[in-house]
Amino acid sequence: MLQPRTICATLLLVGTALTATAVPAGATQAAPTRATACPTGWGSAARTDTDSTTAPVRDIRTGRHDCFDRMVVDVPGAGRGGLGYSVRYVDRLYQDGSGRPVPVAGGAVLEVRVAAPSYAPETGEPTYPARAGRPLPGVDLTGYRTFRDARFAGSFEGETQIGLGARARLPFRVLELPGHLVIDVAHTWTGGR
16 A cells, blocks of 8 residues: 555656646747746757658647747658758748749748658648748747748758748757657847746
8 A cells, every 4th residue: 555655755756747848839838937947059050960751741830938939840750860851040041943032031040941842742732731932821920039930932852941030040959859850949049038
């Protein structure tokens, strides 16, 4: 039989684990507390991975967090380590294939290239309902501290290209998870909120 102290300790540990869980990209997190410590050392240099997949992009979504704004590109079927990408700051975003400029609002533009098409390779049918040069469908950046704009540049020769407008050239990181590419852009350079 479990002792009351053991039960209380177990409940405390479970509660702590649940409150430490990350907020999904589509959710809004509560205002930060004084105890929030933001990660530092991300930098603003380009990040790349040369893998590729034929699994198509299905969705792109964003979320607000205490220390950063987040974009998630959903590519179901792309396993861990099987999703290629290139994320870098550019002076101006140019659409692959045509070379046309794609206007992206903000003080800095992150070009996000995902080595996955936004169409079914077998049929050419779109798997993500975006239009070149237009804002990302379903993405509302109202109230974000860092993100200013998110534009679909297109999908050309198996790569999907997105323009992410940020308030300024801020540090970012790229996380590759099974079926997801995550781009976090910090609110500041100093690790403060």
